Amino acid sequence: MFLSTIRIIKFSLQDISRNVWLTIATITILVLALLSVNTLVTVEVLSRHAIDAVKEKVDISLYLKADASDEQVASLKTQISQMAKVKQVLYTSKADALRYFREKNKDNPEVLTALRELGRNPLSPSLIITPNNVEEAPQLINEIKQIKSEVIESRDFADNALILEKINDITKKISEVGLIIISIFIFTSMLVAYNSIKVAIYTHRREIEIMRLVGASNNFIYLPFVLSAIIYAFLGVLIIIILFYPFLGILQPYLEVFFMDYNINIIEYFVNNFWLIFGLQFVAVSLISILSSWLAIRRYAKV
Amino acid sequence: MIKLVNVSKSYLRGVKILRDINLYIEAGEFVSLVGQSGSGKTSLVKILIGEERVDDGRVIIGDWDITKISRREVPYLRRQIGVIFQDFKLLPQKTLWENVAFALEVCGQPPSKIEKIVSSVMRLVGLEDKKDRYPHEVSGGEQQRTAIARSLVHQPKILLADEPTGNLDSINANEIIDLLVRINKFGTTVILVTHNREIVNHLKKRVIAIEKGSVVSDREKSKYSL
Numbered sequence: 001m002f003l004s005t006i007r008i009i010k011f012s013l014q015d016i017s018r019n020v021w022l023t024i025a026t027i028t029i030l031v032l033a034l035l036s037v038n039t040l041v042t043v044e045v046l047s048r049h050a051i052d053a054v055k056e057k058v059d060i061s062l063y064l065k066a067d068a069s070d071e072q073v074a075s076l077k078t079q080i081s082q083m084a085k086v087k088q089v090l091y092t093s094k095a096d097a098l099r100y101f102r103e104k105n106k107d108n109p110e111v112l113t114a115l116r117e118l119g120r121n122p123l124s125p126s127l128i129i130t131p132n133n134v135e136e137a138p139q140l141i142n143e144i145k146q147i148k149s150e151v152i153e154s155r156d157f158a159d160n161a162l163i164l165e166k167i168n169d170i171t172k173k174i175s176e177v178g179l180i181i182i183s184i185f186i187f188t189s190m191l192v193a194y195n196s197i198k199v200a201i202y203t204h205r206r207e208i209e210i211m212r213l214v215g216a217s218n219n220f221i222y223l224p225f226v227l228s229a230i231i232y233a234f235l236g237v238l239i240i241i242i243l244f245y246p247f248l249g250i251l252q253p254y255l256e257v258f259f260m261d262y263n264i265n266i267i268e269y270f271v272n273n274f275w276l277i278f279g280l281q282f283v284a285v286s287l288i289s290i291l292s293s294w295l296a297i298r299r300y301a302k303v
Numbered sequence: 304m305i306k307l308v309n310v311s312k313s314y315l316r317g318v319k320i321l322r323d324i325n326l327y328i329e330a331g332e333f334v335s336l337v338g339q340s341g342s343g344k345t346s347l348v349k350i351l352i353g354e355e356r357v358d359d360g361r362v363i364i365g366d367w368d369i370t371k372i373s374r375r376e377v378p379y380l381r382r383q384i385g386v387i388f389q390d391f392k393l394l395p396q397k398t399l400w401e402n403v404a405f406a407l408e409v410c411g412q413p414p415s416k417i418e419k420i421v422s423s424v425m426r427l428v429g430l431e432d433k434k435d436r437y438p439h440e441v442s443g444g445e446q447q448r449t450a451i452a453r454s455l456v457h458q459p460k461i462l463l464a465d466e467p468t469g470n471l472d473s474i475n476a477n478e479i480i481d482l483l484v485r486i487n488k489f490g491t492t493v494i495l496v497t498h499n500r501e502i503v504n505h506l507k508k509r510v511i512a513i514e515k516g517s518v519v520s521d522r523e524k525s526k527y528s529l
Contacts, residue, residue: 003411003413004411007408007409007411014396015396018396019396206392206394207394209392210392210393210394210405211405211409212377212378212381213352213381213386213392214381214382214405214406214409214410214453215378215379215380215381215382215406215409215410215457216378216409216410217378217409217410218374218375218378220409221409
């Protein structure tokens with residue numbers, strides 16, 4: 001048993017080293033397949049972060065009457081904060097609202113002149129409500145509408161509801177399309193890996209025939225190819241790790257610029273999920289390689 | 304001993320390649336199996352090494368009825384029957400020594416035994432000084448001798464030679480036949496499948512002629528008569 005195991009390893013390594021070009025070709029195809037999968041994983045991670053960034057910026061403004069007392073506002077804020085679907089409630093006073101308005105329109109002298117001519121602060125104080133989950137925002141709006149408070153000036157959230165619905169719709173579609181594209185890519189990549197292993201075995205059909213001729217058992221014929229396939233998978237994943245991290249290093253500064261104000265670190269994501277991403281790829285490629293080896297040997301050598 | 308009783312074999316579309324073959328070959332015999340291309344000689348060899356199964360009849364080798372041999376049992380049959388072919392079937396990536404040793408390695412033999420057996424068969428076929436060469440570095444005759452050496456490592460009781468001289472010039476062909484005769488003298492049953500008239504006539508041994516899948520003649524110390 002021990003002797004057979006040693007020989008299976010020996011034959012596998014001998015086969016890899018003596019068929020260098022075939023080994024290089026097979027591993028290159030695996031690397032290309034894995035590259036496309038990892039690129040798609042990166043795109044998926046980025047789109048998920050982008051969606052989260054947009055969702056995080058979604059809030060509901062509840063405008064209050066200008067003469068609302070501090071106690072009334074505090075009481076309303078507490079009431080809303082205690083709602084299950086609410087993440088955070090921030091109070092913006094009349095003065096704060098005016099300050100933000102001036103800051104926002106500092107390059108628009110006409111607006112600022114009009115404000116000056118008005119002679120008073122026309123803005124209302126408000127409560128900025130951030131929902132726990134943007135998908136629950138429409139229900140939250142309904143709940144806010146039910147609140148009985150004299151200090152609420154406006155309960156019209158029609159625009160907000162429409163925008164939220166659109167955001168939810170778009171993010172849902174992005175996720176669905178992303179999933180379909182990833183599935184197609186993974187399937188195509190795996191098909192490529194499957195075929196490259198089959199071709200590698202096809203080139204060994206003579207060797208398989210001779211092994212059968214001299215009385216090698218089926219396991220002895222099959223296992224060196226399985227081991228070779230696992231080694232191909234291991235080398236393929238190893239090379240993709242070596243190639244992909246520098247690529248992420250180049251990508252990261254561009255992402256930081258693109259996702260300004262939003263903390264995104266793609267390298268950290270790949271480091272934190274290293275075993276999940278690359279371990280899973282190794283297992284998947286190994287399984288596919290083993291399956292294709294088994295099918296190819298059965299077909300070409302009638303094992 | 305090899306015994307074939309009413310053996311028939313057909314391939315797809317019902318084309319019969321062997322019809323009612325009845326043969327009995329004694330242990331230690333040297334038999335030439337002759338016939339034109341497509342007569343069924345190679346199919347007979349494939350049946351004897353368990354690569355093909357018969358449709359009807361029985362095939363017995365020694366005490367073993369291999370008529371319905373399972374795929375799992377085939378490797379064990381192959382270890383009892385040496386086979387050589389026209390195209391040598393050597394592994395180009397292995398040296399001559401490795402090619403011969405390979406047949407023992409795949410059967411789990413220990414290195415010390417492999418060293419002893421391979422040395423002895425390489426000496427028998429006269430290739431001990433070229434053992435480290437690769438197949439493409441030696442002549443066709445030497446490649447065939449390597450294949451013979453490989454077929455002998457399991458000390459088979461039967462040696463099947465399917466057109467072993469087909470790719471060789473007459474000098475190399477005669478050397479191979481002489482080697483087969485020597486092996487036969489050690490007690491191994493040799494079945495030589497050929498359509499080389501000169502070789503068969505020179506041997507003056509039993510000749511079985513096959514035509515269109517049937518045995519048409521079976522004579523002791525005969526000549527090629529087709």
